[in-house]
Amino acid sequence: MDTPQKISNSKEALAFLTERFPACFSLQGDAKPLKIGIFHDLAERLTEEDGVSKTLLRSSLRHYTNSWRYLQSVKEGAQRVDLDGNEVAVVEKEHAEHAKTQLDESRAKVAEKRKELQAKKVPAKKSYKNKDEGKTKPAKHATAAAKPKASPEKLPPAQRLLSEHMVVGTQVTVKIGKTPMPATITDVNKEDVHVQLETGMIVKVQVDNLRLARAKR
Numbered sequence: 001m002d003t004p005q006k007i008s009n010s011k012e013a014l015a016f017l018t019e020r021f022p023a024c025f026s027l028q029g030d031a032k033p034l035k036i037g038i039f040h041d042l043a044e045r046l047t048e049e050d051g052v053s054k055t056l057l058r059s060s061l062r063h064y065t066n067s068w069r070y071l072q073s074v075k076e077g078a079q080r081v082d083l084d085g086n087e088v089a090v091v092e093k094e095h096a097e098h099a100k101t102q103l104d105e106s107r108a109k110v111a112e113k114r115k116e117l118q119a120k121k122v123p124a125k126k127s128y129k130n131k132d133e134g135k136t137k138p139a140k141h142a143t144a145a146a147k148p149k150a151s152p153e154k155l156p157p158a159q160r161l162l163s164e165h166m167v168v169g170t171q172v173t174v175k176i177g178k179t180p181m182p183a184t185i186t187d188v189n190k191e192d193v194h195v196q197l198e199t200g201m202i203v204k205v206q207v208d209n210l211r212l213a214r215a216k217r
Contacts, residue, residue: 007052009204010194013060016052017042023085025064031073033080034065035088045083059187059194066186068106068200074099110198113182159212166193171213174205182213 007013018025024032035041039061043054064070076096079087165172166188173180174195186202187194193210196202 006050007056009192010056010060010063010202011204013052013056014064017060017064021083024081024083031064031067031070032085033070033074033078033091035080035082038083041083055189059189062187063194063202066102066106066202068103071099071103071106106196106200109184110200113198117182160208160210165212166207172210173213174203174210180211 007016014025014027018027024034024038026032039058042057042061046052046057074091074096076091076093078091078096080089080091082088166185168185168187170185172183172185172195174183174197175181181197183195183197185193186196192204193207194202194204195210
């Protein structure tokens with residue numbers, strides 16, 4: 001008998017939940033508000049499932065419900081669903097307002113981060129022609145040795161994360177593809193860290209793939 005493959009991160013866990021409970025979870029399109037206490041239903045339905053731990057299920061479910069796509073679905077009067085897609089309750093006004101507050105705060109943080117990144121960019125210098133172009137320069141200027149160009153200032157290498165940096169709220173950079181992207185630590189779990197990108201997406205990465213964001217000058 002084949003041993004079930006162990007699920008090791010939130011991305012794999014959410015893909016597993018979407019495949020197992022497609023009427024409840026989704027990775028694209030509109031999300032559905034979930035039944036309150038659905039984690040306990042998950043724990044009971046997956047009792048015999050050895051491939052995913054309850055700890056990972058809980059953190060993955062938290063990431064799912066903190067995403068912009070999900071928060072946008074939590075509107076007053078919308079139907080909450082159980083694991084089989086059955087409508088079990090409506091979203092109350094208090095819960096809808098809380099979701100909207102979370103969404104607004106998350107978007108505001110991303111907008112502020114983008115503004116900071118734009119402010120750090122150095123504007124291109126304008127090119128001006130020499131007013132004395134075409135005129136004969138004095139001999140001493142013609143024979144003077146050209147001054148060496150100043151070498152551009154080198155930035156110090158990005159600092160690896162130390163133990164004191166491993167806290168929620170630390171600004172870091174994470175390499176997605178070929179370009180490091182700014183992110184914020186949202187959860188720390190042993191050697192794995194959950195970070196939120198500017199897009200609002202929460203991903204799980206290893207500590208070695210993170211660098212401390214450089215302080216503003």
